[in-house]
Amino acid sequence: MNVLPAKPVFIGDTTLRDGEQTAGVVFSAKEKIAIARKLDAMGVHELECGIPAMGKEERSSIRALVDLGLSARLITWNRALIPDIDASISCGITAVDISLCVSDIMIENKINKSREWVKEQLRRALGFAKSRGLYVCVGGEDASRADLSFLGELMQIAKENGADRFRFCDTLGILDPFTMQEKVAALTAAVPQFDVEVHAHNDLGLATANALAGFRGGASYISTTVNGLGERAGNAALEEVVMALKVACGIDVGIDTRRLSAISRLVGKASNRGVPAWKAVVGERVFSHESGVHADGVLKNPAIYEVFPPEEVGLSRHIVAGKHSGTNGIVECYRQIGIPLSIEEAQKLMARVRSASQLIKGPLQPQDLIRLHETLTLAAA
Template identity: 80%
Template sequence: MGNTLNKSVFIGDTTLRDGEQTAGVVFSAREKIAIARALDAMGVHELECGIPAMGKEEQAAIRSLVNLGLSARLITWNRAVISDIDASIACGIEAVDISLTVSDLMIRNKIDKSREWVKEQLKRSLGYCKDHGLYVSVGGEDASRADIGFLIELMGIAAEMGADRFRFCDTLGILDPFTMFEKVRLLTSAVPALEIEVHTHNDLGMATANAVAGVKAGATYVSTTVNGLGERAGNAALEEVVMALKVACGVDLGIDTRRLSSVSRMVGKASNRDVPAWKAVVGEKVFSHESGLHADGVLKNPSNYEGFRPEEVGLKRHIVAGKHSGTNGIVESYRQIGIPLSREEANLLIARVRSTAQKLKRPLEKSELLSLHETLGCRGLVAA
């Protein structure tokens, strides 16, 4: 893939809309406010905050977010119909996504219409939005399976009528990063006047990779959710996309990444979905080191085995004592609990640590390390 990162890139987070569409997830109005404030404080550029057409309760929650006066732009999801747009306007919203079904498969099997009907729906709804002074993202549902010529035609209409961007949706999460790159690059070249957003799903485990590929191809907006919440296998995870662009692509989005782990846990609690300890970027154990060579390398210089510092995402490094620990790792594990060891003492303990970890099938906890230390008759100072 070539690299065309010559434009600013923005995050359009949809935790409060697509994230809440995760089967079984419901955010209270108070939780929505807390999540919105946290994302805004972090510097996320845009929040897709709900679907006004769902009814009065949803509308009240959206109005409460509008009244917060956040720096992030608030945008709502709408079908490309006038009644949905009116519901958004009534909430005080100034930016909307109007969603169109764009693949022939869905046009035929879902809505039982034609391409001509879709084009007229776009013209009617987009014209209405622009008559009301709205910022408009035209959402292409199932764009990844749509005819590329038809997408170009729709984007051309949208650009001529003043749309602000086009949302390229990999609705079923079926693309690979190379195909994503090719499609987005073709669309950006064909309709340069219209910015593109990539909205990727994780059904094949490639949502983050596809999001990054879309950005490298010229997309300027990326749709994410905290912890990768979303329909089925979820969406591209905010924390993964932000750090992938920063570390792998050298693109700093201006987001305070030190807040990523705390926001992740907030959303995990609100969604009743615990964040796995091994979750990429924000899992509590992703900066834990046990293997002798790795622990030794990290202790000498963290950059030996860490692509970025744990502090960058609000986490801490841990050296754990287990089956694969080496001498330096044992010394550090005991130092962490307040016991200084000599190398000789560590060499005496290492076999017992490994044997105990083998029996327990896990790393050793503080009490177990203390117990092993006492069996040697050592006398270290233990921190309170």
């Protein structure tokens, strides 16, 4: 029997940091405030809100978020360098992520250092941060390609020096969920009673699955972004992770899911990355039904073909008239525009609806349905 971890799970959102690192994405200060307020109002536990070392303008926007007095914990991303941490402190921040390269390929080729340097730098930066009373997450960049025994050493050093958690980053999105669970489980067993966060990227389309797998392996924090925004193919999507935990795992993390659609639209607009209509959980048309069998089933009982009600994520159900429509679906489409149909009338219209849909290569709009109904009425006169 596959038993879920007993510990609670906390949702962190990094839309304002990793999300904004999406190539070409820039949020204005006003947009950052709007996004932060909505995330906070829906109950997201932690917001990673920027990189203070980037400069004065970034620090100003972070200070504005601090001044909002949100319930969510605000945390900033920093290299494991004292000047970076000082920049965070200057913004009024009380929680920091201090990031270090932890895979040999990055240690040797990106920063031209050694494992011993990484361990010493961790002690130095962590000691400074804790001496300033900060909550500290130690971020392991490229942890998914790092040697597990070395990661265990770093986690032990972090724990002994007062760190509050360790961030396991699948920076290149290379893991499958089975390996993610195994690696996180090995680390949580090696360094018990020390919180682990999983930060998954979506290069292979597995970020949400890997986020859940990391939780199953013992991680108590999951990093997400709205709409899965982020570097390259993005990160684990907030809306997918929250609903997957709720529906697939039976875990309610205390987030008001009715607000998911609204925050998705806001971030989509602010990032100039429109939300696809078929986007999992929050796409405008993920509760659309056209196929005769499916539409008939949903009209009889929505649970037949919907895993949760659309209202649960702030959306609505749509019955669509198109190539695959059946009689009951056509009756419902006409009912929605105020035209009652008998089954016999729907059966007569069905061929016309299907033919018209093929001609326009899409669903019929209300005006199309009205026109077809008029031709049927004229034919019967």
